[in-house]
Amino acid sequence: MPYTADKPGAIPDPDELRRRIPGWGADLDPSDRPAFPREQPGIHTGAHWDIPEQQPHGAGRERSIEHNRLTPVFGTAQPLHGVSGLIRRIAYARFSEGQTPHWMLLILGDRVESTGAHVRSLFSRRPDDPVTQSGVLGERSRHPIASRFGRGRVDVRHMWLDPLLVVGPWVLAAVAVTRIGRVAFARGGRR
Template sequence: MPYTAHKPGPTPDPDALRARIPGWGADLDPSDRPAFPREQPGIETGAHWDLPEQQPGGQGRERSVEHNRLTPVFGTAQPLHGVAGAIRRLAYARYSEGQTPHWMLLILGDRVESAGAHLRSFVSSRPDDPITQSGVLGERGRGPVSSRFGRGRADLNHTWIDPLLIVGPWVVSAVVAVKLGRALFLPASKRRAVPAPRR
C-alpha cells in the first residue's frame, strides 16, 4: 500500500515477481537493453565538448531559481516584453518550479498577454470576433444539446463555467471601455452626479 508509514510486508523475491507479473525485470540483463553500450564509460560520442559552449546574449534571460546558470542554448524568438513579461520574470526570479505561485504567475502572464492581443486587434483591420472564433457557431445543426448528454463526455462537468470564461472577459472589457469613454469624452456636467455624503 503506497503512502503509508509502515511497510506492507517483505519485499518479494525477484523470481516470484517474474512469475507473477509478465515481463517483470525484462531490462535487468544488460544484453536486453538496446541503450546499454551507451551507458558504459569511455564510449566515443563524437562530441568535442564536456559542456556545450555558452550561447551569447543571455543577460536578462529568465532562469529558474533552482538552476545555478542559464542553459548553454536557449531560444530568442519570443523575448519577454511588457506587463506580461514582467509577471513572468517575477515567477522565474522569486519562485521555484515546484511552487504553485510560479505556475500561477506564468498563467497570469499568459492571460495578460492574451488580453493585450485582444485589445490590439480592435485597432487593426481584422479585430477579434468572439462569436465565430469561439467555434460556437460550428455546433448548429449537430445536436449541441443531445451530443452532451448520455454519452459520457468528460467535458460535461465544466460546461456550466465555459460561457463565463469565454464571454466574461469580453463583457468586462466592454464595461471598462464604456467607463473609460465616458470619463474621457463626456463633459463633466453630463456625468452622473455622485450625491454628497450625509452628515
C-alpha cells in the same frame, strides 16, 4: 526548495510499487527501452562535447532558482516584455518551480498578456471575432450535445464556465468602452 542530493522520505520497495501502480517499472529492463542500444558505452554519437557550449546573450533570460546557471541552449523567439514579462520575471526570481506562487504568477502573466492582446485587437483595423474564432458556430453542425456529454468527458463539471471565460472578457471590454464613451460624450456636451 532547491534541488538537493538528499532524498526525502523512505524509498518504496519496487515490488510494492508494481503492486500499487499498474505498469510501474515497465522500462527497467534495458532491452524493453527503444533507445537502449544507443545507451551502450563506446557507441560513437558524433557529438564533440560532453556539455554543449553556452549560447551567448543569456543575460535577462529567465532561469529557475533551482539551477546554478542557464541551460546551454535556450529559445529567444519570444522575449519577455511589458507588464506580463515583469510578472514572469518575478516568478522565476523569487519562487522555486515546486512552489504554487511560481506557477500562479506565470498564469497571471499569461492572462495579462492575453488581455493586452485582446485590447490591442479592439483598437486595430481587424478586431478579433469571438463568435467565429472560438468555434462556437462549428458546434451546430458537429453534434454539440453528444460531443459535450456523450463520451465520458472529465471536464463536464466545469463546462459551464467555458462561455464565461470565452465571452466574459469581451463583455467586460464592451462595458468599459461604453462607459468611457459615455463619459467622453458627457464631457463633450458640456463645452
